[in-house]
Amino acid sequence: MRLLEPIEINGMLLPNRIVLPAMVTRLSGEDGYVNQDIRDRYLRFAHGGAGLIVVEAMSVHGGKSGPLLRISDDSFIPGQAEMVSAMHDMGPSKVAAQIIHFLKIARSGWRQKVSDLSREEIRAIIRQYAEAAGRVRRAGYDAVELHMAHAYTLSSFLSLRNRRPDEYGRSLENRMRPMTEAIRAVRAEVGPDFPVGVRFDAEECIKNGYTLSDSREMALRMAKLGCDWVSVSAGGKFEDAIHKPGEPLYPYTGYSGDRCMPSVNYPDGANIYLSEGIKSYLNQKGYRVPVVATGKIRTPALAESILVESRADLIGMARALLADPDWPRKVIEGRSDKIVRCVYGNVCKALDENFRKVRCVLWPKGALQAPLIQDSAAPEWTYGEANLIAIEVAGRVQLKWNHADDDLAIYGYEIYRSADDGPFDHLTSVKGVFYVDDHVVGGVRYRYWVRAYDLGGNRTPRSNTAEVMLPDPTLLPAASPK
Amino acid sequence: MRLLEPIEINGMLLPNRIVLPAMVTRLSGEDGYVNQDIRDRYLRFAHGGAGLIVVEAMSVHGGKSGPLLRISDDSFIPGQAEMVSAMHDMGPSKVAAQIIHFLKIARSGWRQKVSDLSREEIRAIIRQYAEAAGRVRRAGYDAVELHMAHAYTLSSFLSLRNRRPDEYGRSLENRMRPMTEAIRAVRAEVGPDFPVGVRFDAEECIKNGYTLSDSREMALRMAKLGCDWVSVSAGGKFEDAIHKPGEPLYPYTGYSGDRCMPSVNYPDGANIYLSEGIKSYLNQKGYRVPVVATGKIRTPALAESILVESRADLIGMARALLADPDWPRKVIEGRSDKIVRCVYGNVCKALDENFRKVRCVLWPKGALQAPLIQDSAAPEWTYGEANLIAIEVAGRVQLKWNHADDDLAIYGYEIYRSADDGPFDHLTSVKGVFYVDDHVVGGVRYRYWVRAYDLGGNRTPRSNTAEVMLPDPTLLPAASPK
Numbered sequence: 001m002r003l004l005e006p007i008e009i010n011g012m013l014l015p016n017r018i019v020l021p022a023m024v025t026r027l028s029g030e031d032g033y034v035n036q037d038i039r040d041r042y043l044r045f046a047h048g049g050a051g052l053i054v055v056e057a058m059s060v061h062g063g064k065s066g067p068l069l070r071i072s073d074d075s076f077i078p079g080q081a082e083m084v085s086a087m088h089d090m091g092p093s094k095v096a097a098q099i100i101h102f103l104k105i106a107r108s109g110w111r112q113k114v115s116d117l118s119r120e121e122i123r124a125i126i127r128q129y130a131e132a133a134g135r136v137r138r139a140g141y142d143a144v145e146l147h148m149a150h151a152y153t154l155s156s157f158l159s160l161r162n163r164r165p166d167e168y169g170r171s172l173e174n175r176m177r178p179m180t181e182a183i184r185a186v187r188a189e190v191g192p193d194f195p196v197g198v199r200f201d202a203e204e205c206i207k208n209g210y211t212l213s214d215s216r217e218m219a220l221r222m223a224k225l226g227c228d229w230v231s232v233s234a235g236g237k238f239e240d241a242i243h244k245p246g247e248p249l250y251p252y253t254g255y256s257g258d259r260c261m262p263s264v265n266y267p268d269g270a271n272i273y274l275s276e277g278i279k280s281y282l283n284q285k286g287y288r289v290p291v292v293a294t295g296k297i298r299t300p301a302l303a304e305s306i307l308v309e310s311r312a313d314l315i316g317m318a319r320a321l322l323a324d325p326d327w328p329r330k331v332i333e334g335r336s337d338k339i340v341r342c343v344y345g346n347v348c349k350a351l352d353e354n355f356r357k358v359r360c361v362l363w364p365k366g367a368l369q370a371p372l373i374q375d376s377a378a379p380e381w382t383y384g385e386a387n388l389i390a391i392e393v394a395g396r397v398q399l400k401w402n403h404a405d406d407d408l409a410i411y412g413y414e415i416y417r418s419a420d421d422g423p424f425d426h427l428t429s430v431k432g433v434f435y436v437d438d439h440v441v442g443g444v445r446y447r448y449w450v451r452a453y454d455l456g457g458n459r460t461p462r463s464n465t466a467e468v469m470l471p472d473p474t475l476l477p478a479a480s481p482k
Numbered sequence: 483m484r485l486l487e488p489i490e491i492n493g494m495l496l497p498n499r500i501v502l503p504a505m506v507t508r509l510s511g512e513d514g515y516v517n518q519d520i521r522d523r524y525l526r527f528a529h530g531g532a533g534l535i536v537v538e539a540m541s542v543h544g545g546k547s548g549p550l551l552r553i554s555d556d557s558f559i560p561g562q563a564e565m566v567s568a569m570h571d572m573g574p575s576k577v578a579a580q581i582i583h584f585l586k587i588a589r590s591g592w593r594q595k596v597s598d599l600s601r602e603e604i605r606a607i608i609r610q611y612a613e614a615a616g617r618v619r620r621a622g623y624d625a626v627e628l629h630m631a632h633a634y635t636l637s638s639f640l641s642l643r644n645r646r647p648d649e650y651g652r653s654l655e656n657r658m659r660p661m662t663e664a665i666r667a668v669r670a671e672v673g674p675d676f677p678v679g680v681r682f683d684a685e686e687c688i689k690n691g692y693t694l695s696d697s698r699e700m701a702l703r704m705a706k707l708g709c710d711w712v713s714v715s716a717g718g719k720f721e722d723a724i725h726k727p728g729e730p731l732y733p734y735t736g737y738s739g740d741r742c743m744p745s746v747n748y749p750d751g752a753n754i755y756l757s758e759g760i761k762s763y764l765n766q767k768g769y770r771v772p773v774v775a776t777g778k779i780r781t782p783a784l785a786e787s788i789l790v791e792s793r794a795d796l797i798g799m800a801r802a803l804l805a806d807p808d809w810p811r812k813v814i815e816g817r818s819d820k821i822v823r824c825v826y827g828n829v830c831k832a833l834d835e836n837f838r839k840v841r842c843v844l845w846p847k848g849a850l851q852a853p854l855i856q857d858s859a860a861p862e863w864t865y866g867e868a869n870l871i872a873i874e875v876a877g878r879v880q881l882k883w884n885h886a887d888d889d890l891a892i893y894g895y896e897i898y899r900s901a902d903d904g905p906f907d908h909l910t911s912v913k914g915v916f917y918v919d920d921h922v923v924g925g926v927r928y929r930y931w932v933r934a935y936d937l938g939g940n941r942t943p944r945s946n947t948a949e950v951m952l953p954d955p956t957l958l959p960a961a962s963p964k
């Protein structure tokens with residue numbers, strides 16, 4: 001399986017192609033130091049065995065930032081070093097730190113823009129990136145990733161909305177200038193033998209934003225500058241963010257936020273066309289820098305096909321690994337059927353948007369981390385059977401079933417569905433014993449079964465299969481294929 | 483060439499695979515009758531020889547609508563019939579009428595929503611669609627196309643934002659109910675032997691909007707209902723429209739409007755993934771209903787490759803045919819090099835947004851139609867040479883050249899560019915003798931040439947080639963491929 005093959009990146013040997021992209025947790029204190037919750041979160045990921053774990057964005061500057069990690073002076077190094085060392089002790093995962101600069105935002109909705117920055121301030125930001133990267137190396141990280149995506153400073157320079165009239169705006173070269181200078185400064189600081197990656201938007205997904213036409217040139221520049229990987233994201237911009245009165249403007253709240261973290265509305269792998277566009281352009285230009293794909297990649301089969309079809313070199317999964325940090329370990333051990341499947345309901349995203357600690361809705365109530373429990377006893381249907389019932393109510397399908405019990409605790413219930421004679425696919429997972437399926441059309445025979453699963457990943461037997469068909473509204477005498 | 487092969491659609495023989503999708507013109511009077519400007523516009527398109535010309539949306543109801551065609555009672559038939567007959571006299575193009583229902587909007591920004599409609603009102607809309615389709619047939623049109631895209635009534639029912647709690651909302655089946663009923667009513671009215679097409683959004687491109695996951699089911703329903711073609715659009719919604727104080731809310735002004743009419747920022751064929759997703763799903767389900775692709779398809783080569791790769795069955799081009807209605811004729815006659823190339827600057831879109839008559843910025847000043855002039859004398863460089871100069875100014879490339887003269891009139895100047903040793907591609911066209919190229923990066927050798935063209939499509943010789951290279955900011959000792 002290509003997904004499980006090691007890959008060497010500038011001397012750093014990843015044991016597999018699975019990447020945890022940087023993901024905000026809001027677990028750190030306002031002081032920006034590593035605390036116990038942060039440490040637990042990343043040790044939990046290290047237990048799972050992803051090839052590369054990118055620790056959440058830490059700020060390169062000293063600005064006020066809420067509960068966000070910082071690496072803006074040397075005092076932050078010891079806590080980081082201890083965490084990284086403990087992660088390395090857990091297993092073969094490599095660990096990178098993502099470093100970020102962001103501009104000021106206020107509760108009034110005001111925000112500082114790149115057009116407000118003096119050349120002096122731009123130069124200071126470049127220096128801060130370099131110094132922070134040096135601290136990352138000294139903290140024992142295996143690599144550093146520069147955050148140039150979404151709504152943050154370097155991305156805002158890259159934006160097609162950047163109309164600065166000087167050498168830092170308007171033309172593609174001018175927009176790339178701070179990125180170029182930051183990469184060069186970081187490389188000079190950390191030396192040639194330390195892996196440096198970049199995460200950036202391959203498409204802004206806002207009105208008058210850039211698309212692959214520009215981003216492929218950005219990626220080419222990164223490759224020419226000797227970046228060691230290019231991690232592809234999309235959207236997550238301020239320009240279409242929805243302002244919540246009394247709170248600072250938060251990106252990811254508009255359409256571009258949907259595109260950054262595609263929800264249940266989107267097909268699997270909704271953004272793969274972006275990594276594909278970037279990778280094919282780089283390869284065509286003679287560069288082999290690894291490209292990381294992200295965006296609702298949830299199954300080992302999809303991940304594998306992306307690699308086999310050369311649409312990316314590495315597979316990034318944020319929400320899927322939040323739901324189950326052991327996703328990689330389970331694939332490696334041939335226990336893919338035990339993966340706790342992300343349902344892409346974006347409760348994690350909503351928590352972040354509301355400035356709350358980021359957790360997965362599938363975890364047990366109140367848990368700050370994914371459960372890690374030794375439990376080999378499977379749960380059982382409380383009344384010996386699930387008694388799943390599916391009925392139509394006003395053009396929707398209502399499902400009900402019995403509870404299940406476990407000696408420790410039930411995690412939730414997985415719902416599988418087949419349309420006509422198709423395969424049973426995982427539709428979603430829920431914590432209760434009730435679900436309404438809105439994604440149904442008349443004239444199709446839907447069959448469902450459910451099963452409960454416990455914190456150890458053990459499953460009940462499948463429930464009975466319940467069948468329902470909404471009336472076919474076409475009612476045509478001959479609706480035959482033409 | 484596949485593009486030029488005829489195709490039969492329910493007895494209607496299209497002479498080629500080129501489709502003019504319905505495009506607002508704002509040329510009709512407030513009364514909704516065909517007038518001279520409308521007639522001239524569509525006769526001009528008929529002269530060009532597209533396989534299918536879809537006349538702009540005409541309203542099925544009597545509501546106030548500004549300068550928009552109507553087909554809401556029989557009094558509109560004679561004017562339509564005369565125009566269609568004249569179009570048929572022009573050449574082999576087939577002619578369809580697009581019919582539309584829209585809800586009320588006010589200058590305050592208020593708009594009526596599908597959740598405001600009673601069941602009675604919904605039934606009335608369905609009846610209006612059927613009656614209008616009957617009039618379309620009686621007017622001598624070859625086909626009718628039901629508008630179910632963008633911000634209009636049937637599309638708003640299809641929307642994932644439609645949360646009506648009754649049988650017309652929430653679930654996919656409920657959202658499809660008005661569409662289903664409209665198609666059935668139209669078919670019953672026009673009979674089995676009259677081609678009925680549908681235009682709809684394959685992706686809404688708004689927050690919490692639907693994507694291919696839903697739209698492929700919608701297309702399947704259309705196929706099952708016996709629709710004769712499916713024309714794929716995207717976006718163009720009210721939900722992200724920008725309200726201009728004192729004017730009614732207008733769709734296409736937000737990000738989803740960009741996605742509906744992809745501008746210069748987007749790669750060519752930006753929305754082909756949608757027609758491809760729809761077509762492959764339909765084919766997989768055993769249906770062969772032709773799928774129309776649209777969205778910045780400008781070259782015969784791209785159009786051909788879409789057909790050869792089975793990503794669509796027909797090629798829709800709105801802006802490209804607005805710029806040059808003779809695009810099909812020129813391809814047929816082997817004069818593709820004479821095509822007046824759309825520059826995707828979206829001035830036409832901006833005119834529409836500002837409630838003004840829709841024209842192409844490339845046309846001669848004040849012209850309401852694309853020029854149609856017999857002129858075989860090529861223009862000439864006024865001073866015998868173009869003297870093209872390219873210089874860098876603050877990270878951008880400025881181009882200047884001499885005027886050209888023509889015995890009748892100059893249309894404009896085409897600018898071609900090569901990057902490094904790549905081919906010279908059409909960069910854009912302008913009406914003056916000055917251009918600033920923002921889409922440049924350092925370290926790349928850009929070469930440019932320009933040529934003037936007249937209203938007959940004749941060209942000057944190419945100008946001299948001007949070369950410029952911005953400094954390479956990487957300045958790395960070894961920027962070699964890795």
